[in-house]
Amino acid sequence: xxxxxxxxxxxxxxxxxxxxxxxxxxxxxxxxxxxxxxxxxxxxxxxxxxxxxxxxxxxxxxxxxxxxxxxxxxxxxxxxxxxxxxxxxxxxxxxxxxxxxxxxxxxxxxxxxxxxxxxxxxxxxxxxxxxxxxxxxxxxxxxxxxxxxxxxxxxxxxxxxxxxxxxxxxxxxxxxxxxxxxxxxxxxxxxxxxxxxxxxxxxxxxxxxxxxxxxxxxxxxxxxxxxxxx
Amino acid sequence: xxxxxxxxxxxxxxxxxxxxxxxxxxxxxxxxxxxxxxxxxxxxxxxxxxxxxxxxxxxxxxxxxxxxxxxxxxxxxxxxxxxxxxxxxxxxxxxxxxxxxxxxxxxxxxxxxxxxxxxxxxxxxxxxxxxxxxxxxxxxxxxxxxxxxxxxxxxxxxxxxxxxxxxxxxxxxxxxxxxxxxxxxxxxxxxxxxxxxxxxxxxxxxxxxxxxxxxxxxxxxxxxxxxxxx
DNA sequence: TCAAAAGTGTTCCGAATACACCCATGA
DNA sequence: TCATGGGTGTATTCGGAACACTTTTGA
Numbered sequence: 001x002x003x004x005x006x007x008x009x010x011x012x013x014x015x016x017x018x019x020x021x022x023x024x025x026x027x028x029x030x031x032x033x034x035x036x037x038x039x040x041x042x043x044x045x046x047x048x049x050x051x052x053x054x055x056x057x058x059x060x061x062x063x064x065x066x067x068x069x070x071x072x073x074x075x076x077x078x079x080x081x082x083x084x085x086x087x088x089x090x091x092x093x094x095x096x097x098x099x100x101x102x103x104x105x106x107x108x109x110x111x112x113x114x115x116x117x118x119x120x121x122x123x124x125x126x127x128x129x130x131x132x133x134x135x136x137x138x139x140x141x142x143x144x145x146x147x148x149x150x151x152x153x154x155x156x157x158x159x160x161x162x163x164x165x166x167x168x169x170x171x172x173x174x175x176x177x178x179x180x181x182x183x184x185x186x187x188x189x190x191x192x193x194x195x196x197x198x199x200x201x202x203x204x205x206x207x208x209x210x211x212x213x214x215x216x217x218x219x220x221x222x223x224x225x226x227x228x229x230x
Numbered sequence: 231x232x233x234x235x236x237x238x239x240x241x242x243x244x245x246x247x248x249x250x251x252x253x254x255x256x257x258x259x260x261x262x263x264x265x266x267x268x269x270x271x272x273x274x275x276x277x278x279x280x281x282x283x284x285x286x287x288x289x290x291x292x293x294x295x296x297x298x299x300x301x302x303x304x305x306x307x308x309x310x311x312x313x314x315x316x317x318x319x320x321x322x323x324x325x326x327x328x329x330x331x332x333x334x335x336x337x338x339x340x341x342x343x344x345x346x347x348x349x350x351x352x353x354x355x356x357x358x359x360x361x362x363x364x365x366x367x368x369x370x371x372x373x374x375x376x377x378x379x380x381x382x383x384x385x386x387x388x389x390x391x392x393x394x395x396x397x398x399x400x401x402x403x404x405x406x407x408x409x410x411x412x413x414x415x416x417x418x419x420x421x422x423x424x425x426x427x428x429x430x431x432x433x434x435x436x437x438x439x440x441x442x443x444x445x446x447x448x449x450x451x452x453x454x455x456x457x458x459x460x
Numbered sequence: 461t462c463a464a465a466a467g468t469g470t471t472c473c474g475a476a477t478a479c480a481c482c483c484a485t486g487a
Numbered sequence: 488t489c490a491t492g493g494g495t496g497t498a499t500t501c502g503g504a505a506c507a508c509t510t511t512t513g514a
Contacts, residue, residue: 017288019249022321022332058247061330065321089319089334091252091295100291102252104319104332175493192495193477200475216491217484405466422468423504430502446465447511 020091020100024068025056025143027087027107027150028076029133030115031167034179036133037112038147039076041126047097048140054147055128056103069106076128083109083166087150095142107150109166134186154184162203165224173211173219174198250321250330254298255286255373257317257337257380258306259363260345261397264409266363268377269306271356277327278370284377285358286333299336306358313339313396317380325372337380339396364416384414392433395454403441403449404428 028039040052055076059068066084073082084106091102131137136147157163164180165172178194198204205225210218258269270282285306289298296314303312314336321332361367366377387393394410395402408424428434435455440448 017251018291020252020289020291021247022250022252059250059321061248061250062323064323065319065332086318088316089295091289091334093292093294102295102332102334104321173493190478191493192479195494196496197476212485214491215486215489217493219493403466420504420506421466422506425467426469427503442512444465445463445513447467449466 020102021058023056023058023101023103024065024072025054025103025105025146026069026072026076026084027054027105027147028073028110029107029150029154029167030110030112030130031180031183032112032130034183036183037130038133038136039128039130040137040139041076041128043140044126051140052129052131052137053140054105054143059104065104066106069104069108073108077110077115079110079114083163087146087153090142090146092142105146105150107153109163111167111169113169151184158184162224171207171209171221171223173221175219177222250332251288253286253288253331253333254295254302255284255333255335255376256299256302256306256314257284257335257377258303258340259337259380259384259397260340260342260360261410261413262342262360264413266413267360268363268366269358269360270367270369271306271358273370274356281370282359282361282367283370284335284373289334295334296336299334299338303338307340307345309340309344313393317376317383320372320376322372335376335380337383339393341397341399343399381414388414392454401437401439401451401453403451405449407452 030037030039039055041055043049043051043053055072057068057072057075059065063071065086069084069086070080070082073084074080085108087105087107089102089104091100093100095101095103133147133151136144138144139147154163158181164177164184167180168176174195175191177198178189178191181194182189203225204222207221207223209221211221212218260267260269269285271285273279273281273283285302287298287302287305289295293301295316299314299316300310300312303314304310315338317335317337319332319334321330323330325331325333363377363381366374368374369377384393388411394407394414397410398406404425405421407428408419408421411424412419433455434452437451437453439451441451442448
């Protein structure tokens, strides 16, 4: 009604309107010992000083949202080429007591093996730590809700996409893959049924290698077929 | 790396960072004669003057994103209490040649019967028109991609939610409901299978009314059970 | 009586589930 | 030889897909 910007018939300039701050936050997940873990940073300043938060930062004016998220991700983990997908945009007034902040949230899945060497190598100024996803400390802002939403999204996408593979190395055993599914769904799966279902989709192929680890039969290693996304 | 905002250890103020413009755009869909239709407004100014675009506007500093979308929706359709859901946030630099504009896109589904009286009553300054979703004119900005994305989302959600009902009046026939599903999926469904499947979910109940329309057998009217969302 | 949409059942097939034992290895 | 995780098959149940005729109404 009285919002000038909503009437395309009028001449207006974007500069005439107040502009909120826009940040990108990233929910970064990995899988260690069959358990999903989430990277959090401890806040040093008001508001929520001392509390944990998901990493994030302001976007630059000349970069895409996804680029800002990738940049954030690399700063926190030291790793490039990580699976990343937009989750949701949170922008309630008051979610940040400082000023109006709209945050575009992404989530990232990363193979834990890629983290071992370089975690936090690029930036040791902030305290960062991996927490078990299902046992988190109190979180700043609306970050608890953001993480809940991420879990719901992950569970949904697990059913009809190959998103689960993003938590694994390029070659993996079927037991490792099953552990991914169990960690995301947070309940056990039947081994025979799981294998039959995965193999029937015809997206995996055996490598000529096996994985020997511990005093038991070696496991067949698989990889994605060439056409599968990675 | 050199992004100060990404380091929570440093003191910073949101005001120190450049702020993009943020808009909310709304993909507004309805169903008329078994066909999905989309509301577009014609642009009068540069850029894309004369082309059609989905309605949108700037957010106010003290309203939520959803509130901005509802406001926009009411301005365009004159109707309140419409189903609305966030779709995705588009923010590539260069998507708007004027300045950096990030748009949070929502989509809305509305029963066509609620539109008959009041369409455009609230605002006759801009030229607005309903187009068949599968036969659209050339669109401004990245709006064609936004609409494609909406269709994909709708098709996905149709399978595991009750989203389809949002295009219908509170009481409806099973044929009308089937028409919704067929329009979104853009292909026909078997009548017997459709009815069995819908009724087996146990979310509908018969009303004590029927709908008589045309020279044929009247149709049973159904409504949602009390616990179903609407 | 005709045209038009409403309403109704059965068969078939593939996917999901439940369930238990042998295999290969290192210690 | 034992402990450990890898690897395999069958029977049952459930849901999805294919398919055609009768019913009720207004014209």
